Amino acid sequence: MITRRDLLKGMSALGAMGTVGLPSLLLPREVFAAVTPFSLPLKIPSVLAPSSTDATTDYYNLNIGETYAEIIPGLQTKVISINGAVPGPTIRARAGRKVAMTHYNGLPATTLGGAPGRVSIHLHGAHCPPSEDGYPTSYIQPGNTRTYTYPHNQLPAPLWYHDHAMDYSGSHVWYGMAGLYLMSDT
The missing domain is CATH 2.60.40.420 (Cupredoxins -  blue copper proteins)
Known part of the structure; x- marks a missing residue:
């Protein structure tokens, strides 16, 4: 359970570092470690032919x-x-x-x-x-x-x-x- 004191500490830390670190405060590190950046091929949009x-x-x-x-x-x-x-x-x-x-x-x-x-x-x-x-x-x-x-x-x-x-x-x-x-x- 999160105490009021822990909540205030977390909010202070968030205010100090901005929202860049927000995901790491809310989700376990394992969630981010499981995602390999840029592992999907770049999607090149198709050219639409006129109807x-x-x-x-x-x-x-x-x-x-x-x-x-x-x-x-x-x-x-x-x-x-x-x-x-x-x-x-x-x-x-x-x-x-x-x-x-x-x-x-x-x-x-x-x-x-x-x-x-x-x-x-x-x-x-x-x-x-x-x-x-x-x-x-x-x-x-x-x-x-x-x-x-x-x-x-x-x-x-x-x-x-x-x-x-x-x-x-x-x-x-x-x-x-x-x-x-x-x-x-x-």
């Missing part, structure tokens, strides 16, 4: 949902995935050619960490109209879809897409909701 194309636009469908991934060897961790993958699939785009990305939000009303299941997709670094920018309150509610259209009137660049929902974008990205978006000139 269709026309003369001016490439169309993509992305499904957001909860699934499990092996992050720590031998353990399954619940994550927020895009098309079942963490990180989500890579989108390859061309400067000057439009891309329309339709996102289906398959999250429950409350998702990991108690966060609301609403999302807003932001293409980080893209030059796009305000209506397509994924503002923090431009939500896709669970069970709904939203199509973002990007004109790509900019120079080629390595970009990334991620959740941008107010107050929860950090945790949604931390749980896996992000992907690469590579814009080239060819």
